[in-house]
Amino acid sequence: MIKPYYAVLRLRLSNGLQYRAAAYAGIGTQFFFGFIFIMVFEAFYAQTSAAAPQMSLSEVVAYCWLKQAFLAFIVLWLRDNELFQLITSGNIAYELCRPSGIYGLWYAKLLAQRLSSALLRCLPILLVSFFLPQPYRLELPPDFAAFLLFVCSLIIGLFLIVAISMLIYISVFITMSPAGSLLMFSVFGEFFAGMIIPVPLMPDWMQRIVYALPFHWTVDFPFRVYTGNISTLDARAGLLFQLLWLAALIFIGKIAMNKALRRVVVQGG
Amino acid sequence: MIEVNGISKSFLVSKRPPGLAHAVKSLFRREYTVVEALQNISFTIGSGEIVGYIGPNGAGKSTTIKTMSGILVPDSGTCSIMGYTPWKDRVSYVKNIGVVFGQRSQLWWDVPVLDSFELLRDIYRIPPLEYRSTLALLVETLDLQALLHTPVRQLSLGQRMRCEIAASLLHSPSLLFLDEPTIGLDAVSKIAVRQFIKTINEEKGVTVILTTHDMNDIEALASRLLLIGKGKLLYDGTVQGLRSRYGSKSGAAEASQLQQASASTSEQGHSTGSLSIEDIVVQMYKEYAL
Amino acid sequence: MTLYFKYMLLLFKAQMEYRASFLLLVLGQCLTPFTVFTGLYFMFERFGDMKGWSFYEVLLCFAVTHMAFSITECFARGFDMFSSLVVSGDFDRLLVRPRGTIIQVLGSKFEFSRVGRLLLGAGVLIWAIMNLDIAWSPLKITALVLMEASGVIIFASIFILCASFSFWTVQGLEIANILTDGGREMTQYPLSIYHRRIQQFFTFIIPFGCANYLPLQYILGREENPIYAFLPLAGLLFLVPCLLIWQIGVRRYRSTGS
Numbered sequence: 020m021i022k023p024y025y026a027v028l029r030l031r032l033s034n035g036l037q038y039r040a041a042a043y044a045g046i047g048t049q050f051f052f053g054f055i056f057i058m059v060f061e062a063f064y065a066q067t068s069a070a071a072p073q074m075s076l077s078e079v080v081a082y083c084w085l086k087q088a089f090l091a092f093i094v095l096w097l098r099d100n101e102l103f104q105l106i107t108s109g110n111i112a113y114e115l116c117r118p119s120g121i122y123g124l125w126y127a128k129l130l131a132q133r134l135s136s137a138l139l140r141c142l143p144i145l146l147v148s149f150f151l152p153q154p155y156r157l158e159l160p161p162d163f164a165a166f167l168l169f170v171c172s173l174i175i176g177l178f179l180i181v182a183i184s185m186l187i188y189i190s191v192f193i194t195m196s197p198a199g200s201l202l203m204f205s206v207f208g209e210f211f212a213g214m215i216i217p218v219p220l221m222p223d224w225m226q227r228i229v230y231a232l233p234f235h236w237t238v239d240f241p242f243r244v245y246t247g248n249i250s251t252l253d254a255r256a257g258l259l260f261q262l263l264w265l266a267a268l269i270f271i272g273k274i275a276m277n278k279a280l281r282r283v284v285v286q287g288g
Numbered sequence: 289m290i291e292v293n294g295i296s297k298s299f300l301v302s303k304r305p306p307g308l309a310h311a312v313k314s315l316f317r318r319e320y321t322v323v324e325a326l327q328n329i330s331f332t333i334g335s336g337e338i339v340g341y342i343g344p345n346g347a348g349k350s351t352t353i354k355t356m357s358g359i360l361v362p363d364s365g366t367c368s369i370m371g372y373t374p375w376k377d378r379v380s381y382v383k384n385i386g387v388v389f390g391q392r393s394q395l396w397w398d399v400p401v402l403d404s405f406e407l408l409r410d411i412y413r414i415p416p417l418e419y420r421s422t423l424a425l426l427v428e429t430l431d432l433q434a435l436l437h438t439p440v441r442q443l444s445l446g447q448r449m450r451c452e453i454a455a456s457l458l459h460s461p462s463l464l465f466l467d468e469p470t471i472g473l474d475a476v477s478k479i480a481v482r483q484f485i486k487t488i489n490e491e492k493g494v495t496v497i498l499t500t501h502d503m504n505d506i507e508a509l510a511s512r513l514l515l516i517g518k519g520k521l522l523y524d525g526t527v528q529g530l531r532s533r534y535g536s537k538s539g540a541a542e543a544s545q546l547q548q549a550s551a552s553t554s555e556q557g558h559s560t561g562s563l564s565i566e567d568i569v570v571q572m573y574k575e576y577a578l
Numbered sequence: 579m580t581l582y583f584k585y586m587l588l589l590f591k592a593q594m595e596y597r598a599s600f601l602l603l604v605l606g607q608c609l610t611p612f613t614v615f616t617g618l619y620f621m622f623e624r625f626g627d628m629k630g631w632s633f634y635e636v637l638l639c640f641a642v643t644h645m646a647f648s649i650t651e652c653f654a655r656g657f658d659m660f661s662s663l664v665v666s667g668d669f670d671r672l673l674v675r676p677r678g679t680i681i682q683v684l685g686s687k688f689e690f691s692r693v694g695r696l697l698l699g700a701g702v703l704i705w706a707i708m709n710l711d712i713a714w715s716p717l718k719i720t721a722l723v724l725m726e727a728s729g730v731i732i733f734a735s736i737f738i739l740c741a742s743f744s745f746w747t748v749q750g751l752e753i754a755n756i757l758t759d760g761g762r763e764m765t766q767y768p769l770s771i772y773h774r775r776i777q778q779f780f781t782f783i784i785p786f787g788c789a790n791y792l793p794l795q796y797i798l799g800r801e802e803n804p805i806y807a808f809l810p811l812a813g814l815l816f817l818v819p820c821l822l823i824w825q826i827g828v829r830r831y832r833s834t835g836s
Contacts, residue, residue, distance in 0.1 A: 041749045052756075054773075054776075059767060062629040062771035063628055195598075198599065198603055202607070202610070203606055206606055206610050207609075209613070210617070215617040216620060220624055221620050222620055222623060354670065360832055360833070394671055396588060396589075396592060398593075407584055412676060
């Protein structure tokens with residue numbers, strides 16, 4: 020059952036490793052952007068007159084580096100052109116002949132894509148950022164419990180983001196515009212996830228909207244668990260919410276996919 | 289018209305063995321091998337000829353075509369086409385040639401064929417009067433009237449190839465390179481394309497150099513054949529010459545074996561006991577260990 | 579130049595074949611910087627000030643950068659996507675045509691949906707100007723126009739530079755994002771908020787600072803010397819080495835053919 024998925028992952032990894040320059044370049048790029056983001060926040064935090072924000076600068080720095088390291092786990096704009104082509108060209112009809120369910124198969128494919136590209140890049144970025152001079156250094160989590168909870172929440176977050184990505188692919192059945200669907204989802208999704216600015220720095224009314232949506236469980240939640248900005252007690256409850264959202268999103272995705280596929284079959288591809 | 293003299297060209301190719309371990313290793317070090325793509329190639333082609341240029345994959349066909357069309361600069365050797373050295377006076381030279389890459393399109397995918405033609409008119413600075421008369425002629429000989437207002441993406445492969453060839457002739461070149469013009473076409477389209485190549489060669493006197501893997505193209509079109517293998521020119525002569533060299537005497541045992549093997553599947557060219565051109569080429573590839 | 583507009587017309591027709599998709603892209607292009615803008619707004623609401631720069635001053639910077647970037651992305655997209663032209667071998671096609679490579683690559687692609695980002699940038703620009711107390715003079719208006727033009731030239735030069743890399747390798751071009759997207763991300767804020775080294779790099783090596791930050795000082799009345807208004811012209815200088823590297827790259831391509 021798991022074996023074919025493992026094979027896909029292995030293939031992707033060795034494929035990714037062949038492009039050595041691409042790997043170096045990716046890491047270099049992530050570092051550059053990380054520094055830019057941090058310096059912008061630093062410029063704001065230089066204001067001593069402002070009331071103390073709900074997040075310290077060192078927490079924001081950690082947040083930025085984690086974001087850069089695990090980019091492949093959290094961005095929505097990662098695309099699999101093969102799947103898009105399958106949908107827009109109508110060749111999806113062939114997929115229907117396969118014995119396994121399409122939802123599971125695509126889910127595994129997208130998961131493998133994210134895992135392989137993150138595995139290659141996260142370690143070097145994390146390693147280097149642990150040894151950067153202050154104030155750019157990535158601090159360790161406050162205690163081991165926070166670290167464990169971070170790992171759990173990151174993994175569930177990964178499953179969540181793939182479930183959300185599946186909705187993007189399903190939406191292409193309707194819009195027939197991969198680039199358009201991707202753009203619309205990622206614009207809003209990434210803002211609500213806390214990719215542009217961390218959620219605690221948003222005004223209160225905005226935070227209320229963000230907390231009602233699933234996106235922040237993929238970025239904001241795991242990273243703030245890491246920094247200790249969310250207490251271990253809240254983090255444990257959060258994991259439960261993450262799982263609930265995951266179940267709900269997969270459920271919705273499966274129903275939507277079945278509906279979309281039925282339409283394809285009726286139209287004859 | 290064309291004089292190619294001692295052209296050589298070599299490339300550095302990076303080795304990339306399969307496997308995860310090698311992939312990790314190549315992150316740090318990479319090995320190169322030198323590939324001699326062309327070794328001392330010489331030939332001349334006269335005005336108005338149709339020349340077939342054949343050889344197995346990777347033999348150096350497209351390197352030769354790229355050199356002759358001014359894309360690539362060779363390591364050594366000279367080449368004079370209509371008085372130009374292709375890679376030196378690129379812009380003024382390419383006005384006089386047309387190139388069709390069978391596997392790639394030069395037409396814009398989402399707009400009607402006519403729009404692509406009109407852009408090409410502007411790119412090549414074709415005077416309006418000349419453009420109109422050339423287009424009229426091409427439309428008539430290639431039977432394009434019905435296709436002109438269709439977006440390219442909606443054309444069949446055969447229809448598209450006809451439009452591709454027309455596009456490369458809009459500026460009335462006197463030399464036409466066709467790189468696998470019949471690849472992937474059905475039988476009807478193949479014959480139509482061959483017929484058209486013959487027509488423009490006869491009526492407009494266009495010199496044609498054509499690469500292909502389909503020996504029927506060669507038999508139908510080319511009186512002369514250049515065979516290249518491993519970067520070397522192995523044969524330059526007529527199709528008949530090739531046939532008499534291999535068809536009758538040498539390697540008779542092998543030839544008859546081949547003939548028997550293919551007799552069951554293929555029916556052409558066996559009535560008089562002579563080998564089909566494909567058999568001959570297979571035999572040549574064998575002889576030169578390609 | 580006429581040829582360039584002919585290319586443009588043809589590709590505009592092509593994009594209009596997919597109208598719904600096009601409109602969705604325009605909207606997305608408008609909303610992407612809008613989220614950054616919103617983030618900026620929230621940050622200023624919380625902190626009030628950014629190292630001595632007020633919200634509307636930063637917005638002016640933001641607008642100029644995003645407008646320049648969107649114009650470049652629309653018209654010089656062919657260079658941005660150039661590596662695919664090399665990989666697919668379609669660059670050969672350009673070489674067998676009797677025109678220069680630069681114009682043909684420019685004409686190979688237009689991204690009209692970038693008008694979304696341009697509109698947002700223009701809106702933000704107007705909003706910032708209305709809320710800033712600037713004593714406008716002909717020289718200041720000239721400075722603003724030059725800033726925009728210079729920004730376009732610098733971004734286009736970077737596109738050409740990055741495209742030239744694909745003559746040597748088509749891997750690892752992601753690093754070029756540091757200069758294109760990175761340049762945009764950076765210069766949407768005043769350069770003075772960054773580390774000294776970064777400021778120097780982006781003023782003397784890649785003259786973003788001359789196109790954006792320094793003339794902005796003049797417009798905002800922080801600097802009186804009118805020479806600041808003409809500093810954007812330095813952007814033109816940057817184009818020269820980039821074109822040179824492009825020519826070297828084309829020569830290399832024609833000797834290796836890879």
